[in-house]
Amino acid sequence: MPDLSHWKQYLSSSPKDVHRLLQHLPPADVAEILASLSNDQLRAVLEEMGGQDVALMLEEWDAPTSWRIIPLLTQEKLTAAIQAMPSDDRADLIGTMPEATRESVLSALAADAAEVRELLAYAAETSGGIMATEFLTVRPEWTSEEALAIVRRDAQEAETAYYVYVTDAEQRLLGVLSLRELVLAAPGVKVAAIMKPHPITVHEDDHQELVADLFRRYHLFALPVVDDKGRIKGIVTADDVLDVLDEEATEDMQKMSWMTPSEAPYLETSAFTLAKQRIPWLLILMLSATFTGQIIKRYEDLLAHFVVLTIFIPMLMDTAGNAGSQSSTLIIRGLALGEIGISDWFRVLRRELMVSAIVGFTLAITNFLRVILLERAPVSVAFVVSLTLVATVILAKMVGGTLPVLAKRLRLDPAIMAGPLITTIVDALALFVYFLLSTRLLGI
Amino acid sequence: MPDLSHWKQYLSSSPKDVHRLLQHLPPADVAEILASLSNDQLRAVLEEMGGQDVALMLEEWDAPTSWRIIPLLTQEKLTAAIQAMPSDDRADLIGTMPEATRESVLSALAADAAEVRELLAYAAETSGGIMATEFLTVRPEWTSEEALAIVRRDAQEAETAYYVYVTDAEQRLLGVLSLRELVLAAPGVKVAAIMKPHPITVHEDDHQELVADLFRRYHLFALPVVDDKGRIKGIVTADDVLDVLDEEATEDMQKMSWMTPSEAPYLETSAFTLAKQRIPWLLILMLSATFTGQIIKRYEDLLAHFVVLTIFIPMLMDTAGNAGSQSSTLIIRGLALGEIGISDWFRVLRRELMVSAIVGFTLAITNFLRVILLERAPVSVAFVVSLTLVATVILAKMVGGTLPVLAKRLRLDPAIMAGPLITTIVDALALFVYFLLSTRLLGI
Numbered sequence: 001m002p003d004l005s006h007w008k009q010y011l012s013s014s015p016k017d018v019h020r021l022l023q024h025l026p027p028a029d030v031a032e033i034l035a036s037l038s039n040d041q042l043r044a045v046l047e048e049m050g051g052q053d054v055a056l057m058l059e060e061w062d063a064p065t066s067w068r069i070i071p072l073l074t075q076e077k078l079t080a081a082i083q084a085m086p087s088d089d090r091a092d093l094i095g096t097m098p099e100a101t102r103e104s105v106l107s108a109l110a111a112d113a114a115e116v117r118e119l120l121a122y123a124a125e126t127s128g129g130i131m132a133t134e135f136l137t138v139r140p141e142w143t144s145e146e147a148l149a150i151v152r153r154d155a156q157e158a159e160t161a162y163y164v165y166v167t168d169a170e171q172r173l174l175g176v177l178s179l180r181e182l183v184l185a186a187p188g189v190k191v192a193a194i195m196k197p198h199p200i201t202v203h204e205d206d207h208q209e210l211v212a213d214l215f216r217r218y219h220l221f222a223l224p225v226v227d228d229k230g231r232i233k234g235i236v237t238a239d240d241v242l243d244v245l246d247e248e249a250t251e252d253m254q255k256m257s258w259m260t261p262s263e264a265p266y267l268e269t270s271a272f273t274l275a276k277q278r279i280p281w282l283l284i285l286m287l288s289a290t291f292t293g294q295i296i297k298r299y300e301d302l303l304a305h306f307v308v309l310t311i312f313i314p315m316l317m318d319t320a321g322n323a324g325s326q327s328s329t330l331i332i333r334g335l336a337l338g339e340i341g342i343s344d345w346f347r348v349l350r351r352e353l354m355v356s357a358i359v360g361f362t363l364a365i366t367n368f369l370r371v372i373l374l375e376r377a378p379v380s381v382a383f384v385v386s387l388t389l390v391a392t393v394i395l396a397k398m399v400g401g402t403l404p405v406l407a408k409r410l411r412l413d414p415a416i417m418a419g420p421l422i423t424t425i426v427d428a429l430a431l432f433v434y435f436l437l438s439t440r441l442l443g444i
Numbered sequence: 445m446p447d448l449s450h451w452k453q454y455l456s457s458s459p460k461d462v463h464r465l466l467q468h469l470p471p472a473d474v475a476e477i478l479a480s481l482s483n484d485q486l487r488a489v490l491e492e493m494g495g496q497d498v499a500l501m502l503e504e505w506d507a508p509t510s511w512r513i514i515p516l517l518t519q520e521k522l523t524a525a526i527q528a529m530p531s532d533d534r535a536d537l538i539g540t541m542p543e544a545t546r547e548s549v550l551s552a553l554a555a556d557a558a559e560v561r562e563l564l565a566y567a568a569e570t571s572g573g574i575m576a577t578e579f580l581t582v583r584p585e586w587t588s589e590e591a592l593a594i595v596r597r598d599a600q601e602a603e604t605a606y607y608v609y610v611t612d613a614e615q616r617l618l619g620v621l622s623l624r625e626l627v628l629a630a631p632g633v634k635v636a637a638i639m640k641p642h643p644i645t646v647h648e649d650d651h652q653e654l655v656a657d658l659f660r661r662y663h664l665f666a667l668p669v670v671d672d673k674g675r676i677k678g679i680v681t682a683d684d685v686l687d688v689l690d691e692e693a694t695e696d697m698q699k700m701s702w703m704t705p706s707e708a709p710y711l712e713t714s715a716f717t718l719a720k721q722r723i724p725w726l727l728i729l730m731l732s733a734t735f736t737g738q739i740i741k742r743y744e745d746l747l748a749h750f751v752v753l754t755i756f757i758p759m760l761m762d763t764a765g766n767a768g769s770q771s772s773t774l775i776i777r778g779l780a781l782g783e784i785g786i787s788d789w790f791r792v793l794r795r796e797l798m799v800s801a802i803v804g805f806t807l808a809i810t811n812f813l814r815v816i817l818l819e820r821a822p823v824s825v826a827f828v829v830s831l832t833l834v835a836t837v838i839l840a841k842m843v844g845g846t847l848p849v850l851a852k853r854l855r856l857d858p859a860i861m862a863g864p865l866i867t868t869i870v871d872a873l874a875l876f877v878y879f880l881l882s883t884r885l886l887g888i
Contacts, residue, residue: 001657026644028661148627155624162606162623179606179623180599183592200470213445216690217472219683221665238682239663242689246660249693250777253700257773257863258766265783266774267791271798278770278799279806282837285766286807290814292758300751307744310754314736314871317761322702322729322864326722329701330710333694339709347711354715355722362723363730370734393726419701419863420766427758 008033015044019053031060035069043072051080058082059089063096064268079108088132088240091119124263127211128204130244131225131234136164140174140192144185151179163222163235166195171231173224175199201226204233208244213338215241252336256329256418258285285420292428299435308377309438312385313431315367319389320396320430321423323359327352327400328422332414335404345405349398356397360390384441388434395433396426452477459488463497475504479513487516495524502526503533507540508712523552532576532684535563568707571655572648574688575669575678580608584618584636588629595623607666607679610639615675617668619643645670648677652688657782659685696780700773700862702729729864736872743879752821753882756829757875759811764836764874765867767803771796771844772866776858779848789849793842800841804834828885832878839877840870 004025011021011033021030034042034057046054046069054073058066058081070078082090082105094102094116106113115133122128136154138147147164164182166175175195185194201224202211214223215238225234251261258281262269296303303310331348334340340348364386371382400422404414448469455465455477465474478486478501490498490513498517502510502525514522526534526549538546538560550557559577566572580598582591591608608626610619619639629638645668646655658667659682669678695705702725706713740747747754775792778784784792808830815826844866848858 001661024642026662028663151624152628155628179627180595183623183627184596184599198468212686215683215686217445218470219472221682238665238686239659241686242656242659242682245686245689245693246781249689249697250781253693253697253773253777256697257770259770259774265781266778267784267788267795271795271802274774274795274799275802275806278767279803282763282766282770282803282807283810286759286763286811287814289759289762292762293755296755296758300754303754304748304751307748310744310747310757311737311740313754313757314740314761314875315730315733317758318733318736318864318868318871319726319730321765321867322726323722325863326701326703326726329697330703330718333697334710337690337694340711344711351711351715351718355718358715358719359723359726362719363726366727367730370731419769420762423765423867424762427762431758 002029004029004033008036011045012037012041015041016048018045018049022053022056027056028060031057035061035065039072042069046072046077049077051077052084054078054081055084058085058093062265062268063093066093067096075108079105083109083112086132087115087119087134087234088130091116095120095124122204125208126204127202127206127208127223127225127236128233130208130211130240131204131236132240133234135224135232135235137167137171137232138164138177138191140166140168140190140195142191143187144182144189144191144194145187147177147191148182151182165199165224165232165235166191167232170229173199173201173226173230173232176224199224201230202236203227209248211236212241212244212248216338248336252332252415255413255415256332258282258416258418258420281420285424288424289427292424292431295428295431295435299439302435302438306381306438306442308381309434311375312371312434316385316388316392316430316434317423317427319363320392320426321419323356323393324396324400324422324426325419327355327397328404328418331401331404332418335408335414340405342405342409345402345409348401348405352397352401353394356394357390359397360393363393364389380442384434384437387441388430388437391433391437392426392430395429396422399426399429446473448473448477452480455489456481456485459485460492462489462493466497466500471500472504475501479505479509483516486513490516490521493521495521496528498522498525499528502529502537506709506712507537510537511540519552523549527553527556530576531559531563531578531678532574535560539564539568566648569652570648571646571650571652571667571669571680572677574652574655574684575648575680576684577678579668579676579679581611581615581676582608582621582635584610584612584634584639586635587631588626588633588635588638589631591621591635592626595626609643609668609676609679610635611676614673617643617645617670617674617676620668643668645674646680647671653692655680656685656688656692660782692780696776696859699857699859700776702726702860702862702864725864729868732868733871736868736875739872739875739879743883746879746882750825750882750886752825753878755819756815757878760829760832760836760874760878761867761871763807763833764840764870765863767800767837768840768844768866768870769863771799771841772848772862775845775848776862779852779858784849786849786853789846789853792845792849796841796845797838800838803841804837807837808833824886828878828881831885832874832881835877835881836870836874839873840866843870843873 054077094105136151138150162179164177165173166177167173175197176199177195181194200214200218202214204225204227221238223236224232225236227233247263254261260277262277331340367389368382368386371377371385403417407414407417498521538549580595582594606623608621609617610621611617619641620643621639625638644658644662646658648669648671665682667680668676669680671677691707698705704721706721775784811833812826812830815821815829847861851858851861
């Protein structure tokens, strides 16, 4: 990432030159420089900036930075900037405003207010919630020159000018035309003759995960969003989908660690909110783990006679949890990327069985030698511990490999079948097997 | 995802019509239909297909599917198809070939062979390894009409025609021009006057993670790849970066579960390879967990007198591991997305301290009541267990919150500081605190 200190110095001494800076640096870099200035410096800089340039900055700043800087703007400049923002970023920003501010900003927006309200009505994780409404439409009966004239007239406004959408008089989507095809088209040819009919679309209420899946499958650069009647409402572009992929992977990782998923960056979340995201799940897991304690309770007499058995409990529990988590992580991710389907259940089971046999025996042999040579424990104990290890690794990997597929089958989120839950389940299994084998083989 | 069974039936009865099918369906869907046909049906279909259409299919099929189908093609058609593929997909396919096949394919490719060899020389996860070499270049002294003529002539070949790269006679990158700007440009204006100078670039040997970071930060659609001398070697487009984000998130999840990361889809990996990716790490963790066993060994006498203490070991170990994993997952992901930096270490520590205090006390109170009311254990034992829980959750969240930042500081991958390692460390801490408090407070 670039070193911007030189430019920061430059701007501190010449606050008028932000517009010139924007000729040399990408908006993201200028936004970072501005965010690092003191409020006094920033006020001097903002005074010289036009609404268009402020809009570029608001597109880049995250919500807390925006809300630190917005109070430094005059009401007129803020309205001008918000008016100049792309519809999706604008709706996101207005969505973070407190109710009162939101209404005053919306009334200042006048003509654009209805559009912002419409975008705000979509759930955040739907295609409607991430789409932009600036797109170019043409009619099928137009000639390529007429279509190109529209591109020339409106391209500056559009989120992408690389695709032009062909609609009927009711805005129903009939086809798509790339700017490339439009430029290559022979003069006089009708749009209907060169458009691609039946373009891939997504419904305005579909989840953004489906959007990501469609971009993955069809290598798209832009995807039109339609309503129930097939009317085009907006477009999602590839750069938006990069954010979606990051968000979805983060959400999966959070669920896999048994937290309530949250989009908000860590450092912007209060300690109380962070605690709330974690407590219910830790409670459930804690109470489930007491079940494992009950198994120990049942075998208290065994442990009272063979205290040495207690020494191996942590190793058996940890190894079971780790072995199971490995399997579940691979399967959860494979399911999320569509590499594994529900119908692959048996293949997964068979493969995990083979893998776990190889892994289990390798660990057990190492452990047997360690217990004999380093712990100097009796051979009978070493044998029981190692046999438990083989059985445990196999059980853990079967559980870790199949529960995510089962969850998917039951229309639950496979991500919950990860480390913490798998560990809780296989810990109980590991101790049960351990005590069962000990009782049988140690002659008690 | 679409239901393709109707089209599959259609194709089985009319094997000649793949080309027509491609007018109606996206290549990804046609490729899925073809992959589901029997070898006999497939042979009939392939016989009727042109090299261009076969190339489209090879771009879609994954490696195992390609290698099942390629033997059904004649040598001539395979060569024609490979010649028609985009450079990046072509190099990827040839890269999966056994040495002998690769050489015979390369010699059949004739003129294109040198380019393929050059691409194959890049490491898979560098920008050179993911770039395509089909891009459009123009000279600064040309007029906009001359530049547009080049686009018209070569657009079909290029990976993206939406950006045109301005170079000098030595192919050094001087600027970039979007097709939109070219279409909007006044006639007769020079390319140098309308190009954007100093475009954002990436070096051919840079890691694909940097490519992803640049796309995230600058909302790019295409990124030129340059060599040491600033000569443009290829471009990476947004659809390639979607794959990179998926790969990098998968890799992080695998490392977080302590597996050797692998790009290969689960179902395409042999049981032996899967076992190899897991064994070394499980061994390390297993041997580390024996340290926790040593702590138990030191307190054998305590446990012999108070066997009831053993019952709570699984709950304490599991809760410690889960609490620590939650924190480490959030911090690892925040570091990966650039939301958290090394300098935020102290803020993370302070926040985790507050969060863990809230979480710890909530869990401890619940646990205290449960142990008294349901387990009917003595109040003194309930008190020791609950106090251990508070201390353990706080310790676990401090360890889970700070080790990833420390790893980043030491230029290690923060992802290794996840669930399995954190669990092993905090399990030992939990038991140590447990036995220490028990010895002091239970009057032994």
